[in-house]
Amino acid sequence: MELLIDRLTKHYGTKIAVDCVSANLSPGVYGLLGENGAGKTTLMRMICSVLEATSGEVFFDGHNVIDMGADYRNILGYLPQEFGYYPDYTAMEFLRYMSVLKGIPRKKAVNRSEELLEVTGLKHVASKKIKTFSGGMKQRLGIAQALLNHPKILILDEPTAGLDPKERVRFRNLLADYAGDKIVLLSTHIVSDIEAIADHVFVMKKGGFVTQGTVSELVEQAEGKVWELEIAPKEVHKWEKKATISNLRHEGERVVLRIVADEKPSPQAVSCRAALEDLYLYHFPMKEENLEGRFLR
Ligand SMILES: Nc1ncnc2c1ncn2[C@@H]1O[C@H](COP(=O)(O)OP(=O)(O)O)[C@@H](O)[C@H]1O
Ligand SMILES: [Mg+2]
Incomplete structure:
Protein backbone atom coordinates (compact mmCIF):
# COMPACT_ATOMS: atom_id res chain seq x y z
CA MET A 1 0.00 0.00 0.00
CA GLY A 213 13.42 11.62 9.05
CA THR A 214 12.94 9.34 12.01
CA VAL A 215 12.94 11.02 15.41
CA SER A 216 16.48 9.79 16.05
CA GLU A 217 17.68 11.01 12.65
CA LEU A 218 16.22 14.43 13.38
CA VAL A 219 17.74 14.51 16.85
CA GLU A 220 21.04 13.59 15.23
CA GLN A 221 20.72 16.69 13.02
CA ALA A 222 20.57 18.86 16.13
CA GLU A 223 23.64 17.28 17.77
CA GLY A 224 26.42 19.78 18.18
CA LYS A 225 23.96 22.67 18.11
CA VAL A 226 22.77 22.49 21.72
CA TRP A 227 24.60 24.24 24.53
CA GLU A 228 24.28 24.92 28.20
CA LEU A 229 25.39 28.20 29.64
CA GLU A 230 25.37 29.32 33.22
CA ILE A 231 24.67 33.03 33.69
CA ALA A 232 23.58 35.52 36.34
CA PRO A 233 19.81 36.16 36.52
CA LYS A 234 20.23 39.75 35.33
CA GLU A 235 21.69 38.51 32.03
CA VAL A 236 18.63 36.46 31.09
CA HIS A 237 16.94 39.24 29.16
CA LYS A 238 20.04 39.93 27.07
CA TRP A 239 20.38 36.25 26.13
CA GLU A 240 16.70 35.90 25.33
CA LYS A 241 17.11 38.68 22.80
CA LYS A 242 20.15 37.28 21.06
CA ALA A 243 19.78 33.49 21.25
CA THR A 244 17.27 30.69 20.80
CA ILE A 245 16.64 29.41 24.30
CA SER A 246 15.04 25.99 24.52
CA ASN A 247 15.05 25.82 28.30
CA LEU A 248 15.90 27.88 31.36
CA ARG A 249 16.40 26.55 34.86
CA HIS A 250 17.46 28.09 38.14
CA GLU A 251 20.34 26.57 40.02
CA GLY A 252 20.76 28.39 43.31
CA GLU A 253 21.74 31.96 42.53
CA ARG A 254 22.52 31.16 38.90
CA VAL A 255 20.47 30.49 35.78
CA VAL A 256 21.31 27.73 33.32
CA LEU A 257 20.22 28.36 29.73
CA ARG A 258 19.82 25.69 27.10
CA ILE A 259 20.70 27.37 23.82
CA VAL A 260 20.25 26.15 20.25
CA ALA A 261 22.93 27.62 17.96
CA ASP A 262 25.30 26.53 15.21
CA GLU A 263 28.28 27.99 16.99
CA LYS A 264 29.28 27.93 20.63
CA PRO A 265 27.37 30.97 21.93
CA SER A 266 29.97 31.89 24.58
CA PRO A 267 33.37 30.55 25.68
CA GLN A 268 31.75 29.33 28.92
CA ALA A 269 29.03 27.35 27.10
CA VAL A 270 29.25 23.57 27.15
CA SER A 271 27.89 21.24 24.48
CA CYS A 272 25.04 18.91 25.48
CA ARG A 273 22.88 16.14 24.01
CA ALA A 274 20.13 17.20 21.63
CA ALA A 275 16.41 16.40 21.74
CA LEU A 276 13.71 16.73 19.06
CA GLU A 277 12.49 19.96 20.65
CA ASP A 278 15.93 21.47 19.99
CA LEU A 279 15.77 20.66 16.28
CA TYR A 280 12.30 22.18 16.12
CA LEU A 281 13.54 25.37 17.74
CA TYR A 282 16.52 25.36 15.41
CA HIS A 283 14.10 25.59 12.46
CA PHE A 284 11.59 27.80 14.23
CA PRO A 285 13.51 30.30 16.34
CA MET A 286 11.04 32.53 18.11
CA LYS A 287 11.12 35.49 15.78
CA GLU A 288 8.24 37.38 14.24
CA GLU A 289 9.38 36.79 10.65
CA ASN A 290 8.71 33.06 10.95
CA LEU A 291 5.02 33.66 11.34
CA GLU A 292 4.78 35.01 7.81
CA GLY A 293 4.52 32.69 4.84
CA ARG A 294 5.93 32.74 1.37
CA PHE A 295 4.55 34.88 -1.45
CA LEU A 296 4.53 34.80 -5.24
CA ARG A 297 6.55 37.55 -6.82
N1 LIG B 1 -8.72 29.89 2.57
C1 LIG B 1 -7.59 30.56 2.67
N2 LIG B 1 -7.42 31.74 2.03
C2 LIG B 1 -6.26 32.42 2.11
N3 LIG B 1 -5.17 32.01 2.80
C3 LIG B 1 -5.27 30.85 3.46
C4 LIG B 1 -6.47 30.07 3.43
N4 LIG B 1 -6.26 28.94 4.17
C5 LIG B 1 -5.00 29.05 4.64
N5 LIG B 1 -4.40 30.18 4.22
C6 LIG B 1 -3.03 30.60 4.51
O1 LIG B 1 -2.17 29.56 4.12
C7 LIG B 1 -1.12 29.38 5.07
C8 LIG B 1 -1.13 27.98 5.58
O2 LIG B 1 -2.28 27.79 6.40
P1 LIG B 1 -2.63 26.40 7.05
O3 LIG B 1 -2.60 25.36 6.02
O4 LIG B 1 -3.89 26.56 7.81
O5 LIG B 1 -1.39 26.19 8.05
P2 LIG B 1 -1.28 25.34 9.40
O6 LIG B 1 -2.35 24.30 9.37
O7 LIG B 1 0.10 24.78 9.37
O8 LIG B 1 -1.47 26.29 10.53
C9 LIG B 1 -1.35 30.44 6.14
O9 LIG B 1 -0.53 31.54 5.87
C10 LIG B 1 -2.80 30.77 6.00
O10 LIG B 1 -3.05 32.09 6.41
MG1 LIG C 1 -3.75 23.84 10.72
Whole structure:
Protein backbone atom coordinates (compact mmCIF):
# COMPACT_ATOMS: atom_id res chain seq x y z
CA MET A 1 0.00 0.00 0.00
CA GLU A 2 1.36 3.35 -0.99
CA LEU A 3 0.19 6.94 -0.93
CA LEU A 4 2.18 9.10 -3.29
CA ILE A 5 2.06 12.84 -2.89
CA ASP A 6 3.38 14.38 -6.05
CA ARG A 7 4.35 18.05 -6.06
CA LEU A 8 1.22 19.29 -4.29
CA THR A 9 0.93 23.05 -4.44
CA LYS A 10 -1.70 25.50 -3.24
CA HIS A 11 -1.82 29.19 -3.94
CA TYR A 12 -4.32 31.56 -2.33
CA GLY A 13 -4.05 34.60 -4.54
CA THR A 14 -0.38 35.50 -4.34
CA LYS A 15 0.09 33.55 -1.12
CA ILE A 16 1.81 30.16 -1.46
CA ALA A 17 0.33 28.01 1.28
CA VAL A 18 1.87 24.72 0.09
CA ASP A 19 4.85 24.77 -2.22
CA CYS A 20 5.49 21.69 -4.35
CA VAL A 21 5.41 19.08 -1.60
CA SER A 22 6.20 15.46 -2.44
CA ALA A 23 6.26 12.38 -0.23
CA ASN A 24 5.83 8.66 -0.53
CA LEU A 25 3.93 7.11 2.36
CA SER A 26 3.85 3.39 3.05
CA PRO A 27 2.21 1.93 6.18
CA GLY A 28 3.43 3.67 9.31
CA VAL A 29 2.80 6.69 11.49
CA TYR A 30 3.89 10.01 10.02
CA GLY A 31 4.10 13.26 11.93
CA LEU A 32 3.66 16.62 10.26
CA LEU A 33 5.31 19.09 12.57
CA GLY A 34 5.17 22.82 12.06
CA GLU A 35 3.98 26.00 13.63
CA ASN A 36 0.74 27.80 12.81
CA GLY A 37 0.61 28.92 9.20
CA ALA A 38 3.19 26.38 7.99
CA GLY A 39 0.64 24.82 5.61
CA LYS A 40 -0.21 21.60 7.45
CA THR A 41 -3.99 21.93 7.19
CA THR A 42 -3.87 22.99 3.53
CA LEU A 43 -1.64 20.02 2.70
CA MET A 44 -3.85 17.55 4.57
CA ARG A 45 -7.02 18.87 2.95
CA MET A 46 -5.45 18.34 -0.48
CA ILE A 47 -4.33 14.82 0.47
CA CYS A 48 -7.94 14.07 1.47
CA SER A 49 -9.15 15.68 -1.77
CA VAL A 50 -11.37 18.03 0.21
CA LEU A 51 -9.45 20.95 -1.28
CA GLU A 52 -8.48 21.26 -4.91
CA ALA A 53 -4.75 21.64 -5.47
CA THR A 54 -3.38 24.47 -7.61
CA SER A 55 -1.10 21.81 -9.06
CA GLY A 56 0.21 18.39 -8.17
CA GLU A 57 -1.52 15.08 -7.56
CA VAL A 58 -2.08 12.33 -5.02
CA PHE A 59 -1.98 8.66 -5.99
CA PHE A 60 -3.14 5.68 -3.98
CA ASP A 61 -1.50 2.50 -5.26
CA GLY A 62 -0.98 4.17 -8.60
CA HIS A 63 -4.51 5.58 -8.95
CA ASN A 64 -5.19 9.28 -8.89
CA VAL A 65 -7.34 9.76 -5.77
CA ILE A 66 -9.60 12.28 -7.52
CA ASP A 67 -10.47 9.64 -10.14
CA MET A 68 -11.01 7.09 -7.35
CA GLY A 69 -13.79 9.24 -5.87
CA ALA A 70 -15.91 7.21 -3.43
CA ASP A 71 -13.41 4.35 -3.54
CA TYR A 72 -10.87 6.69 -1.99
CA ARG A 73 -13.27 8.11 0.59
CA ASN A 74 -14.13 4.57 1.66
CA ILE A 75 -10.55 3.87 2.72
CA LEU A 76 -9.96 7.33 4.19
CA GLY A 77 -10.52 8.58 7.72
CA TYR A 78 -10.12 12.29 8.33
CA LEU A 79 -10.30 14.51 11.37
CA PRO A 80 -10.37 18.11 10.13
CA GLN A 81 -8.84 20.79 12.32
CA GLU A 82 -12.10 22.73 12.44
CA PHE A 83 -14.65 20.07 13.00
CA GLY A 84 -18.38 20.79 12.94
CA TYR A 85 -20.14 19.00 15.78
CA TYR A 86 -23.88 18.97 16.20
CA PRO A 87 -24.46 20.30 19.72
CA ASP A 88 -27.89 18.71 20.14
CA TYR A 89 -26.81 15.26 19.00
CA THR A 90 -25.69 12.73 21.57
CA ALA A 91 -22.28 11.11 21.02
CA MET A 92 -23.97 7.94 19.80
CA GLU A 93 -26.35 9.81 17.48
CA PHE A 94 -23.43 11.71 16.04
CA LEU A 95 -21.47 8.57 15.24
CA ARG A 96 -24.57 6.95 13.74
CA TYR A 97 -25.13 10.03 11.61
CA MET A 98 -21.51 10.09 10.43
CA SER A 99 -21.84 6.38 9.59
CA VAL A 100 -24.79 7.16 7.33
CA LEU A 101 -22.71 9.81 5.54
CA LYS A 102 -19.93 7.27 5.11
CA GLY A 103 -22.35 4.68 3.76
CA ILE A 104 -21.77 2.16 6.55
CA PRO A 105 -24.63 -0.35 6.91
CA ARG A 106 -26.82 0.21 9.99
CA LYS A 107 -25.94 -2.87 12.01
CA LYS A 108 -22.24 -2.45 11.43
CA ALA A 109 -22.53 1.23 12.31
CA VAL A 110 -24.09 0.51 15.71
CA ASN A 111 -21.45 -2.04 16.64
CA ARG A 112 -18.58 0.06 15.42
CA SER A 113 -19.89 3.18 17.17
CA GLU A 114 -20.15 1.34 20.48
CA GLU A 115 -16.67 -0.05 20.03
CA LEU A 116 -15.22 3.40 19.29
CA LEU A 117 -17.03 5.07 22.19
CA GLU A 118 -15.39 2.45 24.36
CA VAL A 119 -11.85 2.90 23.03
CA THR A 120 -12.07 6.70 23.17
CA GLY A 121 -13.38 6.57 26.73
CA LEU A 122 -16.78 8.06 25.88
CA LYS A 123 -18.96 5.04 26.58
CA HIS A 124 -20.36 6.49 29.81
CA VAL A 125 -21.46 9.66 27.97
CA ALA A 126 -22.75 7.94 24.82
CA SER A 127 -26.26 9.31 25.34
CA LYS A 128 -25.18 12.78 26.52
CA LYS A 129 -25.50 15.73 24.17
CA ILE A 130 -22.30 17.00 22.59
CA LYS A 131 -22.95 20.52 23.88
CA THR A 132 -22.24 19.24 27.39
CA PHE A 133 -18.80 17.89 26.35
CA SER A 134 -15.40 19.37 27.20
CA GLY A 135 -13.00 20.26 24.38
CA GLY A 136 -11.08 17.04 24.97
CA MET A 137 -14.26 14.94 24.82
CA LYS A 138 -15.31 16.55 21.52
CA GLN A 139 -11.86 15.92 20.14
CA ARG A 140 -12.06 12.26 21.15
CA LEU A 141 -15.43 12.02 19.42
CA GLY A 142 -13.82 13.54 16.32
CA ILE A 143 -11.12 10.89 16.43
CA ALA A 144 -13.79 8.21 16.83
CA GLN A 145 -15.71 9.37 13.73
CA ALA A 146 -12.48 9.28 11.69
CA LEU A 147 -12.11 5.60 12.60
CA LEU A 148 -15.69 4.52 11.81
CA ASN A 149 -14.90 2.90 8.47
CA HIS A 150 -11.64 1.20 9.58
CA PRO A 151 -9.70 3.49 7.24
CA LYS A 152 -6.48 2.28 5.63
CA ILE A 153 -5.44 5.91 5.48
CA LEU A 154 -6.00 7.99 8.58
CA ILE A 155 -5.39 11.72 8.50
CA LEU A 156 -5.66 13.63 11.75
CA ASP A 157 -5.24 17.40 11.80
CA GLU A 158 -4.03 18.45 15.26
CA PRO A 159 -5.72 15.50 16.96
CA THR A 160 -4.24 16.30 20.36
CA ALA A 161 -5.50 19.89 20.46
CA GLY A 162 -7.53 20.31 23.62
CA LEU A 163 -6.52 16.96 25.10
CA ASP A 164 -5.25 16.94 28.67
CA PRO A 165 -2.10 14.95 29.52
CA LYS A 166 -4.06 11.81 30.41
CA GLU A 167 -6.09 12.01 27.20
CA ARG A 168 -2.87 12.43 25.25
CA VAL A 169 -1.51 9.19 26.64
CA ARG A 170 -4.77 7.42 25.83
CA PHE A 171 -4.69 8.83 22.29
CA ARG A 172 -1.11 7.68 21.81
CA ASN A 173 -2.01 4.15 22.87
CA LEU A 174 -5.11 4.10 20.71
CA LEU A 175 -3.09 5.17 17.71
CA ALA A 176 -0.31 2.67 18.37
CA ASP A 177 -2.98 -0.07 18.54
CA TYR A 178 -4.72 1.08 15.39
CA ALA A 179 -1.77 1.95 13.16
CA GLY A 180 -0.43 -1.53 12.31
CA ASP A 181 -0.57 -1.84 8.54
CA LYS A 182 -2.28 1.55 8.01
CA ILE A 183 -0.95 4.85 6.77
CA VAL A 184 -1.44 7.40 9.53
CA LEU A 185 -0.57 11.07 9.13
CA LEU A 186 -1.02 13.46 12.00
CA SER A 187 -0.18 17.11 12.29
CA THR A 188 0.81 18.99 15.40
CA HIS A 189 2.87 21.90 16.61
CA ILE A 190 3.62 20.04 19.84
CA VAL A 191 6.92 18.19 19.57
CA SER A 192 6.31 15.77 22.44
CA ASP A 193 3.10 14.53 20.79
CA ILE A 194 4.86 12.93 17.88
CA GLU A 195 8.20 12.16 19.48
CA ALA A 196 6.73 9.01 21.00
CA ILE A 197 4.52 7.80 18.14
CA ALA A 198 5.76 8.89 14.74
CA ASP A 199 7.98 6.57 12.70
CA HIS A 200 8.80 9.43 10.38
CA VAL A 201 8.51 13.17 10.90
CA PHE A 202 8.14 15.89 8.28
CA VAL A 203 9.11 19.29 9.59
CA MET A 204 7.04 21.82 7.66
CA LYS A 205 7.77 25.49 7.33
CA LYS A 206 6.39 28.10 4.94
CA GLY A 207 4.65 25.55 2.76
CA GLY A 208 7.49 23.06 2.38
CA PHE A 209 9.40 20.37 4.25
CA VAL A 210 12.58 21.82 5.74
CA THR A 211 13.74 18.43 6.94
CA GLN A 212 12.39 14.94 7.59
CA GLY A 213 13.42 11.62 9.05
CA THR A 214 12.94 9.34 12.01
CA VAL A 215 12.94 11.02 15.41
CA SER A 216 16.48 9.79 16.05
CA GLU A 217 17.68 11.01 12.65
CA LEU A 218 16.22 14.43 13.38
CA VAL A 219 17.74 14.51 16.85
CA GLU A 220 21.04 13.59 15.23
CA GLN A 221 20.72 16.69 13.02
CA ALA A 222 20.57 18.86 16.13
CA GLU A 223 23.64 17.28 17.77
CA GLY A 224 26.42 19.78 18.18
CA LYS A 225 23.96 22.67 18.11
CA VAL A 226 22.77 22.49 21.72
CA TRP A 227 24.60 24.24 24.53
CA GLU A 228 24.28 24.92 28.20
CA LEU A 229 25.39 28.20 29.64
CA GLU A 230 25.37 29.32 33.22
CA ILE A 231 24.67 33.03 33.69
CA ALA A 232 23.58 35.52 36.34
CA PRO A 233 19.81 36.16 36.52
CA LYS A 234 20.23 39.75 35.33
CA GLU A 235 21.69 38.51 32.03
CA VAL A 236 18.63 36.46 31.09
CA HIS A 237 16.94 39.24 29.16
CA LYS A 238 20.04 39.93 27.07
CA TRP A 239 20.38 36.25 26.13
CA GLU A 240 16.70 35.90 25.33
CA LYS A 241 17.11 38.68 22.80
CA LYS A 242 20.15 37.28 21.06
CA ALA A 243 19.78 33.49 21.25
CA THR A 244 17.27 30.69 20.80
CA ILE A 245 16.64 29.41 24.30
CA SER A 246 15.04 25.99 24.52
CA ASN A 247 15.05 25.82 28.30
CA LEU A 248 15.90 27.88 31.36
CA ARG A 249 16.40 26.55 34.86
CA HIS A 250 17.46 28.09 38.14
CA GLU A 251 20.34 26.57 40.02
CA GLY A 252 20.76 28.39 43.31
CA GLU A 253 21.74 31.96 42.53
CA ARG A 254 22.52 31.16 38.90
CA VAL A 255 20.47 30.49 35.78
CA VAL A 256 21.31 27.73 33.32
CA LEU A 257 20.22 28.36 29.73
CA ARG A 258 19.82 25.69 27.10
CA ILE A 259 20.70 27.37 23.82
CA VAL A 260 20.25 26.15 20.25
CA ALA A 261 22.93 27.62 17.96
CA ASP A 262 25.30 26.53 15.21
CA GLU A 263 28.28 27.99 16.99
CA LYS A 264 29.28 27.93 20.63
CA PRO A 265 27.37 30.97 21.93
CA SER A 266 29.97 31.89 24.58
CA PRO A 267 33.37 30.55 25.68
CA GLN A 268 31.75 29.33 28.92
CA ALA A 269 29.03 27.35 27.10
CA VAL A 270 29.25 23.57 27.15
CA SER A 271 27.89 21.24 24.48
CA CYS A 272 25.04 18.91 25.48
CA ARG A 273 22.88 16.14 24.01
CA ALA A 274 20.13 17.20 21.63
CA ALA A 275 16.41 16.40 21.74
CA LEU A 276 13.71 16.73 19.06
CA GLU A 277 12.49 19.96 20.65
CA ASP A 278 15.93 21.47 19.99
CA LEU A 279 15.77 20.66 16.28
CA TYR A 280 12.30 22.18 16.12
CA LEU A 281 13.54 25.37 17.74
CA TYR A 282 16.52 25.36 15.41
CA HIS A 283 14.10 25.59 12.46
CA PHE A 284 11.59 27.80 14.23
CA PRO A 285 13.51 30.30 16.34
CA MET A 286 11.04 32.53 18.11
CA LYS A 287 11.12 35.49 15.78
CA GLU A 288 8.24 37.38 14.24
CA GLU A 289 9.38 36.79 10.65
CA ASN A 290 8.71 33.06 10.95
CA LEU A 291 5.02 33.66 11.34
CA GLU A 292 4.78 35.01 7.81
CA GLY A 293 4.52 32.69 4.84
CA ARG A 294 5.93 32.74 1.37
CA PHE A 295 4.55 34.88 -1.45
CA LEU A 296 4.53 34.80 -5.24
CA ARG A 297 6.55 37.55 -6.82
N1 LIG B 1 -8.72 29.89 2.57
C1 LIG B 1 -7.59 30.56 2.67
N2 LIG B 1 -7.42 31.74 2.03
C2 LIG B 1 -6.26 32.42 2.11
N3 LIG B 1 -5.17 32.01 2.80
C3 LIG B 1 -5.27 30.85 3.46
C4 LIG B 1 -6.47 30.07 3.43
N4 LIG B 1 -6.26 28.94 4.17
C5 LIG B 1 -5.00 29.05 4.64
N5 LIG B 1 -4.40 30.18 4.22
C6 LIG B 1 -3.03 30.60 4.51
O1 LIG B 1 -2.17 29.56 4.12
C7 LIG B 1 -1.12 29.38 5.07
C8 LIG B 1 -1.13 27.98 5.58
O2 LIG B 1 -2.28 27.79 6.40
P1 LIG B 1 -2.63 26.40 7.05
O3 LIG B 1 -2.60 25.36 6.02
O4 LIG B 1 -3.89 26.56 7.81
O5 LIG B 1 -1.39 26.19 8.05
P2 LIG B 1 -1.28 25.34 9.40
O6 LIG B 1 -2.35 24.30 9.37
O7 LIG B 1 0.10 24.78 9.37
O8 LIG B 1 -1.47 26.29 10.53
C9 LIG B 1 -1.35 30.44 6.14
O9 LIG B 1 -0.53 31.54 5.87
C10 LIG B 1 -2.80 30.77 6.00
O10 LIG B 1 -3.05 32.09 6.41
MG1 LIG C 1 -3.75 23.84 10.72
